[in-house]
Each structure stands twice: as structure tokens, then as C-alpha cells.
Amino acid sequence: MTSPKPAAKPSSAKRFDGEKILLALAAPVLAVVLSVAICSVLLATSGKNPFDAWNVMITYGTKSDGQVAILNRSTTYYLAAAAAAFGFRMNLFNIGVEGQYKVAALFAAFVGSQVDLPSFIQIPLLLVTAMLVGGLYASIAGLLKVFRGVSEVIATIMLNAIAVAIVGLLLVPGIFAPEKSGSSNAIQTAPVSESSHFFAIDTDGGPLYGFLFIAILVGVAFQFTLNRTRFGFDLRATGRSESAATASGVNVKRMVVTSMVVSGALAGLIGLPELLQNSYNFGQSFQAGLGFLGISVALLGRNSPIGMAFAAVLFAFLDSTGSQLPLQGGFPFEIVPVMQGTIVICVVVAYELVRRYGLKRQQQKVGAELAAQAAAAAEKKEVSA
Amino acid sequence: MSTATAARAKAPGAPAKKRKMTWPVVLLLIAGALVLFSAVGMITDNHSLTSSGQVTAALSAAVPIGMAGLGGLWSERAGVVNIGLEGMMVAGTFCGAWGGYLVNPWFGLVAGMIGGALGGLLHAVITVTFGVDHIVSGVGVNLLIPGICAYVNRIYYQDYISAGAGANQSPPADPLPYITIPGLSSGLKDIEAHHWFLVSDVAGVVGGLVTNISVVVLLAGALIVVSYFALWRTVFGLRLRSCGENPTAAESLGVNVYKYKYLAVITSGAFAGLGGAYLSLVAAHFYKDGQTNGRGFIGLAAMIFGNWMPGGLAMGAGLFGFTDSLQLRDPESVHVLILVVAIAMVLLAAWHLYRRKYTATVITLVVSAGLFVWYFTTDEVQRPLIVATPYVITLVVLSLASQRLRPPKADGQIYRKGQGK
Numbered sequence: 001m002t003s004p005k006p007a008a009k010p011s012s013a014k015r016f017d018g019e020k021i022l023l024a025l026a027a028p029v030l031a032v033v034l035s036v037a038i039c040s041v042l043l044a045t046s047g048k049n050p051f052d053a054w055n056v057m058i059t060y061g062t063k064s065d066g067q068v069a070i071l072n073r074s075t076t077y078y079l080a081a082a083a084a085a086f087g088f089r090m091n092l093f094n095i096g097v098e099g100q101y102k103v104a105a106l107f108a109a110f111v112g113s114q115v116d117l118p119s120f121i122q123i124p125l126l127l128v129t130a131m132l133v134g135g136l137y138a139s140i141a142g143l144l145k146v147f148r149g150v151s152e153v154i155a156t157i158m159l160n161a162i163a164v165a166i167v168g169l170l171l172v173p174g175i176f177a178p179e180k181s182g183s184s185n186a187i188q189t190a191p192v193s194e195s196s197h198f199f200a201i202d203t204d205g206g207p208l209y210g211f212l213f214i215a216i217l218v219g220v221a222f223q224f225t226l227n228r229t230r231f232g233f234d235l236r237a238t239g240r241s242e243s244a245a246t247a248s249g250v251n252v253k254r255m256v257v258t259s260m261v262v263s264g265a266l267a268g269l270i271g272l273p274e275l276l277q278n279s280y281n282f283g284q285s286f287q288a289g290l291g292f293l294g295i296s297v298a299l300l301g302r303n304s305p306i307g308m309a310f311a312a313v314l315f316a317f318l319d320s321t322g323s324q325l326p327l328q329g330g331f332p333f334e335i336v337p338v339m340q341g342t343i344v345i346c347v348v349v350a351y352e353l354v355r356r357y358g359l360k361r362q363q364q365k366v367g368a369e370l371a372a373q374a375a376a377a378a379e380k381k382e383v384s385a
Numbered sequence: 386m387s388t389a390t391a392a393r394a395k396a397p398g399a400p401a402k403k404r405k406m407t408w409p410v411v412l413l414l415i416a417g418a419l420v421l422f423s424a425v426g427m428i429t430d431n432h433s434l435t436s437s438g439q440v441t442a443a444l445s446a447a448v449p450i451g452m453a454g455l456g457g458l459w460s461e462r463a464g465v466v467n468i469g470l471e472g473m474m475v476a477g478t479f480c481g482a483w484g485g486y487l488v489n490p491w492f493g494l495v496a497g498m499i500g501g502a503l504g505g506l507l508h509a510v511i512t513v514t515f516g517v518d519h520i521v522s523g524v525g526v527n528l529l530i531p532g533i534c535a536y537v538n539r540i541y542y543q544d545y546i547s548a549g550a551g552a553n554q555s556p557p558a559d560p561l562p563y564i565t566i567p568g569l570s571s572g573l574k575d576i577e578a579h580h581w582f583l584v585s586d587v588a589g590v591v592g593g594l595v596t597n598i599s600v601v602v603l604l605a606g607a608l609i610v611v612s613y614f615a616l617w618r619t620v621f622g623l624r625l626r627s628c629g630e631n632p633t634a635a636e637s638l639g640v641n642v643y644k645y646k647y648l649a650v651i652t653s654g655a656f657a658g659l660g661g662a663y664l665s666l667v668a669a670h671f672y673k674d675g676q677t678n679g680r681g682f683i684g685l686a687a688m689i690f691g692n693w694m695p696g697g698l699a700m701g702a703g704l705f706g707f708t709d710s711l712q713l714r715d716p717e718s719v720h721v722l723i724l725v726v727a728i729a730m731v732l733l734a735a736w737h738l739y740r741r742k743y744t745a746t747v748i749t750l751v752v753s754a755g756l757f758v759w760y761f762t763t764d765e766v767q768r769p770l771i772v773a774t775p776y777v778i779t780l781v782v783l784s785l786a787s788q789r790l791r792p793p794k795a796d797g798q799i800y801r802k803g804q805g806k
Contacts, residue, residue: 046540093520095468148784153468153520154689155783157682158776165773172767295524334536341529345507348525349515356516 019361023354028300028307031346032314039339043331053331057321064205066320071208074309074316076273078215080294081312082222083266085303087152089226090239090259096141096156097267098291099163104134105271106167109282110176112192112275119195126196126276127214130268137163138264142257152260160291171284188283198276211273218266219305235259270294296344302351315340421732423586425725433718434725435586437577440593442713445668447706448605449474449677452660453684454691454698455612456501456653461693462616463649464629465512466797468523471681472530473504473654477661479534482672483541485558485665486548493558494601494662501658502651504530509650513643516799527681535674553674561667564603566595599667601659606699608656613695625649629793633805642800657681686779692790701779708775712768719766727756 040050060066080097087094094100108130117125141155170176171187178190200207226232238245238255246252270290275282297315301308322336419435426432433439453470460467467473480500485493504526511522538555548556573592577585616622627635628645636642660680665672687705691697711719730753737746783790 042536095520095524144780144784150780150783151689153466154686155780158686158780161679161682161776162773162780165769165776168769168772169767292524292528296528299521299524332536332539334532334539337528337532338536341525341532344528345511345522345525348517348521349511352515352517 020358023358024302027350027354028311028347031300031343031350034346035339035342038342039335042338043335048329048331052329053325053335056324056328056331057317060321060324061317064203066205066324068203068205068208069320070313070316071212072273072277072316073320074312075209075212075215076270076290077293077297077312077315078309079218079266079273080270080290081297081301081308082215082218082294082305083263083270084291084295085298085301085308086222086266087259087263088239088298088303090235090255091242092239092256092259092263093153094138094141094156094260094263094267095153095295096138096159096163096291097263097270097294098289099156099160100134100137100264100267101270101291102167102286102288103137103163104130104268105275105286106170106176106189106282107133108268108272109189109192109275110170112196113190113281116193116195119197122193122195123198123276126192127269127272130272131265132268134268135261135265138267139257139261142260145260146253146256171282176282186283186285188281191280192276196276197280198273200277207277209273209277211277214269218269219309223305231258267291267294293340296340299344300347314343418729419586419590420583421725421728423583425721425728426580426586427582429721429724431718431721432577432580432585432589433714434721435589437574437589437592437596439710439714439718440590441597442710443703443707444593444602445599445706446709447702448599448602449660449663449668449680450684450687450705450709451609451699451702452605452663453657453681454688454702455609455684455695456505456656456660457685457688458612458653458693458695458698459616459625459649459656460505460653461688461796462626462629462793463646464632464793464795464798464800465509465646465650465653466519466523467505467508467650467653468520468682468685469504469508469526469530470523470653470657470684471677471679472523472527473501473508473657474661474664474677474681474684475531475534476500476504476654477658478665478676479538479555479661479672480658481662482555482558482665482670485662485670486556490559490561490666493666494561494659497662497665498655498658501661502655504658505651505654506647508654509647512799513646513650516801518799519797531674534672538672538674549671555665555672557670558666560670561600563597563599565597570596599663601663601667605659605663608659609695609699616695626793628800629795632795632798632800636802636805643802646800657684660684683775686776689790689792690779690782693792704778705775708771711771717765719771720760720764723756723760723766727753727760730756 036054040054043050043053061070080101083097083100084094108126111129112122112126115122115125137159138156141150141152141159144150144155145152171189173179173187176189177187199210201210202208224232226236234245234250234255237248238250238252242252245255271282271286274287279286293315297311298308300314301311318336318339322333325331325335326333422435426435453474456470456473457467477497477500481493481497483493484496488496507529508522508526511517511525512519535553538553542550542555545556550556570592573588573595576588577592579585614622616626624635624640625645625648627638627640628642628649632642635645661677664676664680669676683705684702687701688698690701690704691699711722730749734746734749734753737743737749
């Protein structure tokens, strides 16, 4: 052990920081590499050439229409991830994003089809409707947790199932769907009014959803709220240690309900890019499963706004380019969920391992410093003696 | 059967408030329910709720839910929350159909259990060895396993189209045997057809229990009883449960916590896998993408409904199975059920009045009045409402009884070897 020099301290701290960043990046990169390797083996054993498959995906991903498709999809994924992550940041598992966005999208579609105001009122009205419905639906789980001690995981799982029933109950001709919905068998709401259509940017690869900006706005607001406001501090403190937060004067019950409502309100936005930019109605074939996908994206991005953006783009890349696989070369699309699953599992394990390694490093460093200090003190004593 | 086990769940600190559910009380309640059902059957001239067909359907719908719940019970008793049951069930459906088609359905059952157990092993590795949050791991398992099954299904069966495989479906397997007790079943059928008060209803229920019962249903019932004895009457079970209550104390007494957690989660996966294999071998004869349809989650709810006890879990699974099977029956008989519940609520209100709980009396009466109004103003019940009923009931039960529910103390907590030092 060398004796500590005051001048050397900052540089060593800096080096440790660099290592920390490296470690934080290592986990997701490792997870993706491992997942590609596993899926390559899976493809190879089923008699397909994995490199051809990756080639198809990358080719589509570098085309402009592919890129627009990826960005449009990642808009939805990012909103879903933000909704889940807001709860995760305070250890609140909102598994119910799935149900919240379905109910919210249904009500937004109904309001959009019934009301026809100028765009600058209509669109905020629909946004608020969706967020309100999503937040209200999520508040059931929050209130049950606070007042009756029901685990939010179980409550939201029940609420997901109830949401499906609510949609089934309301989405019938005469209630939310028009009495005679033409010749098609599919039941859906009437199309939303012209003024509800959200703006899109025309690019070479097709229309780029204007909702991308809403997603970016949500990300910025997320970051600001958590890191620059008292509410965000309280929220993170509650997430780290509930008892410590209570001791420092945080009203944990109110925090639980508030963050559940915010999480649900964000979840309300998930269905809107599809509703206001693409399908213009809510039907039985409205995309399902976005809530659970959002949870995965949030886990991959470690609940941080920047991390989730990368994760959302990665998942959107896999889903969008994966849809090209059956068309070009007859690869099964089902390899994409396998990849997403392995990425999520690898990444959560890798994060945990990295966390433990970092903790160990820190302990070693502190131990070494303490030992060196003790040694220096002993030396001093000897000299003075 | 194992309902008596519910008596063992004592709420600490409030023993006086809670009466024990003893055998006579349970039997009395069942008898009362039967009288109520037959009375309503007489009034409305609709006996379908206690018909043998209804009972058989409810029982077969309850099995996959009960098995998933039993899986949840094993895992959570050892302190590992298992949201991944759904994924493990999917593994069971796939492996079950695969084994059932290639070898025979009996082998399919075993294969389904092994498939589910592998899913459990994955969950155990992630949560126990690597110490990842249990919910996070479960979400990952639910994402990965259905993906793998859909992929393998697509690749593996593409040469089996002539055998009946579809794009997302496996070729059909042979059926497993059904059991009917010959003399008893037909005799009960005759009695049931007469619509005598109470007698026919009892005959209907018993008839449902002895007619066309799949062997897997019997196996599932046996497994619930065996699980009770294994977990509450053996040294092994005591140690396993101690890992879910206080792993530090368990370790200090020389229990290998990791080993027991692994065993519990793998067993949990095997039971979920059996529930899945039931779906792909008995309920249908093939694997299909999305076949489980959230039953893993429902199983978890049934277990919590049953207060982390096998008897309660069986009741929860029965409730979910009953409402699940109602979906397939005519809307009229479901409409009759409203009247049954409304009358039951009046009786409950009388009981509350007798116990001098006046607010509870009023609330129950209001609910009951609402149900009566609903019954007399409508002719049938929309199907989505029936689907939602068990979930709503679970939420209500949880919100009313969550103070009395007692999950394992260290449930969901991450435990690392030697952390108690």
C-alpha cells in the first residue's frame, strides 16, 4: 500500500467514476450481445442462417421507411416505459399499465368521436381525457394500497382483467360503438373527428408521428420532476427507504397515491399515438400487450429517461425490423420476442452483478484508505517518539 | 376436505375477533348454500346452476387455476413471489402437447411438469442466486417463455401440417381417460331430472362430481391435499416455510435456505406446468399460442384469496372456475345467480344485525337492494360482467380482509446467504 497523497485523491475518484460509467454501459451491451448469440444459436439449430436474418433486419433498419417505422413505434414504447418507470422509481410496481391504457384509449376514442371542437382545444381535451381516465383507473390500486393494505401488484393484475371486461362491456353497438358499423364484423368506435388528428411530419419514409415530441416532452418532464423538484426527491427517497422518508417528514401514503395516479396518467397517453395518428378509432384489434412491453423497456433502461429512450428504440428496432423477417427469407417473426425476453433477463441479472461488483470495489477502496490512514498515523507516532 | 386448514391461519393479536372455520361450520355453510340454490331454482324454475353439467364444467375450469395457485403457494411459502407462473404455464402447455403428440398423453403430463419446472429453475436462478427483484424476474420470465414456445412451435411443427398442425398450433394428441362411476352417475341423473326440492340439487352436484371427470382433475385434487401434508405436517415443509417467514433464523438453525428456495420454486413451476398441460391435453388436445389467457395470474389471485393456504386456495380456484364456466352457459342461468347472491346478502345482513354491526348491516342491505333491482329490471347479464366478477370479488375480498390475510413474512424479500451476520 502506498501512503495517500492528498493530490492523488481527486484523480483516483475520477478514475472510479469512469469505471462506474463503463460498468453501467457494460451491462446492457453485454445483455444485447448475449441475446444475439443465443438467438443466433437458436436460428442455426432450426436450419436458418442467423447472419442472413440479422442482415434483413439491419437492411430494413437503415432504410428511411424502416427508420420512420422504428421512431413511430418507439414513441409508443417510450410512453409505456415512462408510465411504468414512474412507479418503479418509488418501488411501486404498476403492473396495471396494460389495463390503464386500454380504458384510457377507449374513452379518448369515444370523446374524440362525439366532440368536434377546433384542433387547439380538441387535442388537449383528448390528452386530458386519456390522462384523467388512466389516472383515475390507477388510483383505485393506489387507494386500495394506502387504505386497505392491498398489494398494488395483485390489485393492478385484477384491474387489468377488469379493464378487458370494461372494454367488452362498453365497446358494443349502441354504447360506445355506432349502432350499425357498416358491413364489417369488427366492432369499433366511430372514427375520431378530423380536428382530433395529431400533426405528422412528412418524410421520405412516410409520416413521422408528431407524438414523438410529446414523448420527448414527457421524458424531459420526467427527468426534471425527479431530479429538480421536492416531489421528485421525496419520491426517490420513499423508493430507497420508506421508513427513512417517513422520518424526514414525507407523507408516504400521499406519495403512493400521487405517483400511482401520475403513472396511470402517463399510461393513458400510450394508446394515443395509434389513436390520433394511425387507426383513428378504438376497436377490438387495438394493439394489446404494450403495458408489459413498457415494463420491459423501463427495466432495460434502468428507469432513467435517457436509458429508456435507448431501450425504446432498441425494442422498436427489433419489432419493426422483425416484421420483415417472414417476408424476406421466411424467418419466423417469433425470434423477436425471444430476443426481447433474453435481453430483459440478461440485463436485470447483469445490472445486479454490476451493482454487487461496484459495492465490493467501493468497500475495498474505503478499506484500503482506512488502512493507509491508520498506517500513516502509526508512522507519525513512531517519528515523534 | 382441506377447507379445515383455513382454521389454522390465525391473525396475530386479534384472536377474539375471528371465529374459527371448523368442520361443522363449513358443512353448515355448504348445506345452507345448497338450500338457497335449490330454493331459487324452485322459484325461478331454472335448475341449471346446480346441474351436473355445470358442476363438471366448473370443476374442469378450476383445475388449471388451482394448479397455478398451488404453484404460487409453494413458491411464496418459501418467500419467492412468482409472477412468472403464467410463463411457466405456457411452458407446460407446450411441452405437454409435445409429449402428448409424440409419445402419449401420460408422458405429456410429465413433460408439461418438466417444462414448467425448467421455467421455475430459471426464475430461481434469477431471484435466489442473482438476487434480482422477484417481480422483475417474473415479468422477464413471462416475456421469454411464451416467446420461445411460439418460436419452437413455428419451427418444429412446420413438417407436421398433414398431422393437423397449424401456424401457431401443434398437432392433436390422444385424449386422457375420463372416469364415470357407472351405476351412481345414471341413478343420480334420474333423481336430478325430477327437480325435487334439495334432493335433485344434491344429486346434481354429486352427479357432477362422479360423471366424466378427467383423471387429471383427480390428480390435481390429490396434489392439493398432498401439498398440505408436505408443507404443514413434515420437517421438510416446516423448513421450507421457515425460509419464507424468517430466512435468517432458518439459516442460523442450519437450514440451507438457497436449497429450499430452489426446491420450492422448481416445484412451483412443475405445478404451473401441470396446469398448462391440463389445458393442452384435457381442455383442448393441442398447444396454441396464448392458450393460458392469463390463468397464471388468476391462480395467483386464487391463492391470495385463500390466504396462502391450500384449502382457501382450493375454494378460490373453485370460485374462479365456477364463474369461468358460467361464461359458456346460457345468460339466463347467470341471471338467476343474481337472485341467489341478493338473497345471500339479505341473510348476511341479518347476521350482521345479530352481531350488532349496524354499518355493515346497512351496507349489505343496500348492496342487496341494488341486486334485487338489477334482477327484476333485466332479463340477462352481459358476458363481460360475468368475466369480470371473480376479479371484482377478489378485489373486494382483499380490500375487506387484507388485515386478516397473512402472507409469509419474508415474502418477496431478497435474501442473501449470511446476511444475518
